[in-house]
Amino acid sequence: MPEGTLLGSTGRLKTVGVIMNSQILRILKPDFQNHPENILHVIIWIALISIAAILTLSGIVVHRIISEEIARDARESAIQASKAVFEQQRDILTTVGNDGELHLYLAQADFPVADRYFRTYLNNFGILKVKIYNIQKEVIYSTDKKIIGRIDSDNKRLDRVFQGNVDSHLEMKDRMLDLAEENKFNVEVVETYIPIRERDRIIGSFEIYTDVTPYRQEISQIVAKVLAWLAAILLFVFACSYLLIRKATIVLKKTQQELAERTSLFQTLSDFATESIFWEKPDGGLHYVSPACELITGYTPADFSNDAGLMERLVHHSDRELWDNHKSEAHLTGKNRDQTPIEFRIVTRGGQQRWISHVCRPIYDSSGVFLGVRGSNADITEKKEAERVIADKIVQLEDALANVKQLEGIIPICMHCKKIRDDKKSWHQLELYITNHSEARFSHGICPECYEEQMNQLRRSRT
Known part of the structure; x- marks a missing residue:
């Protein structure tokens, strides 16, 4: 036999061996979780072995x-x-x-x-x-x-x-x-x-x-008849069981696919969300915390999962009482059904101070058993800074408006010297009064008419 033919045959034998081994492993170690249809394969083998064993023992x-x-x-x-x-x-x-x-x-x-x-x-x-x-x-x-x-x-x-x-x-x-x-x-x-x-x-x-x-x-003849009837009954029973399980397997696989799609969707939403999403157990441990927690606090999901008291230690000491009251009412008893958010400060891993908006709600099963709390923590530091800047601007605007209002209404002024009387009945130069009651400032100059009049008076005084 030519060497190439021999090698080709050997390769095909190895391929057949690999396929057979994979089939054997598939039977011996079925992956029901990822491939529920393997249940049918196992049932077929169990049925065949069971029928053979039952018929053999029954015959004996x-x-x-x-x-x-x-x-x-x-x-x-x-x-x-x-x-x-x-x-x-x-x-x-x-x-x-x-x-x-x-x-x-x-x-x-x-x-x-x-x-x-x-x-x-x-x-x-x-x-x-x-x-x-x-x-x-x-x-x-x-x-x-x-x-x-x-x-x-x-x-x-x-x-x-x-x-x-x-x-x-x-x-x-x-x-x-x-x-x-x-x-x-x-x-x-x-x-x-x-x-x-x-x-x-x-x-x-x-x-x-x-x-x-x-x-x-x-x-x-008697044994053959008995075994024939018994085989027919067993085949009928296993066939009915197979059809029922096949139908259940199809439903299970469809449900599993839908669950996988929803899980993937939830994973995508939670992984790419800017808010830190969490599910806390009744005992304070965490079922789940999204990766966004690291962007907000500097700590990874594993840090929070391995340390149930980490969040409490991050809360700013000035806001600790607010957090403790919320924790005892909402997280441990599940009474916070109105989902009222609270805002507090934390100190990150890098020592920075950040504002957090925290909202949560309790989770119950169909029997009403408390399963914990799900919620989110959003970084609102920039919002708080923007609110502070806006508040400062509002104060400045209110001060300016207050000054402008003082120039409204009837202002007493001398018809000869043009002085203005204030609320204390004191008379002030016009420019001084306006300067004190507004942000206006004066620069002194002379108009052409006044200039001509002053020059004429100066000439007359010299003559």
Whole structure:
């Protein structure tokens, strides 16, 4: 293979690996907050895994229940068959011992009769094999003639039977001879030990192998039907759940997008606002403070968030009482519903004195629980300076207007010398009176007529 082709294949394999890893991580670590649609992916995987697990466990449970029921039926059938056989073959299978008690014993001469009876009668019950034990655990009869006379001393199940219990269990046999001495392969049998009683004594035990293989297909069909119905129900339930959650996810995603847009809008407005916007908790801490606080006070939002008492320390000592009264009423109790602003001075980080306009209002949840206070602090230093300048100008204007008013009305003046009488009845030169009662000033000169008259008087005086 050419080197370029090999490298290209390797690159594609790496790409596929990265994609698969990303998908696996997406499943294992879903980002529900930013991608609520991942909930659907997780639900699909959970549904598939759950359905598989439920069907598997249900199949096992149903199979076990049915198998136990079949084993129970086979056990009851074996018990009934053993009782019938013993009652009919009691004379052949028992003998009176030296102690005068009845014991299990099968004479060699009676064996063909008993064997023929067992094979014929028990074949109707689906029985494949029969053993009969005496109380010494010796096999006195078996459809498998090779084991007759064998003593099964280590058989613990016989111990339980000799205590009066019936012992049975279901097992699989690879190969087994039936009563017709034909081989059967892969057969399921219920092996049942049944005590043989003579009045109140146990004198031996039957061991009966009942063939339940024909029921295997029936069990499989029943389990398949049960699982099919169960799968259909589960798929329907999960499909309905999926549709409901998908609808909720769409609504959630839309709401999340709207919330993100509103959050972005609020963040933009608060970040670029000239006023310092805040949300204070009931305990005095801060949920939020906008970046404008640094422009006004010199302290960052982190400084205010980490130090709940910072604002109090910034308030000018002359305005501290005003701030404390407002704080105790509005911030701690939430009673300031009229949003009346207050104005006070602060000392910034750089030592400058600034005027602040503070306005706030309480926040409550839908249950009426007090959640704190939201408000703003605006720098009104320039406004205060402008107000001071305007106030000074107003005072100056009022003073000027007051002086101008003194020249209004009737002013007494001498018709000959042109002197003016003031309020104290004193007579003053015209220019002196006007100078004292206005901002006017005089510069002395002489008009042409007066100049000519004065020159004529001067000539006359010389002649």
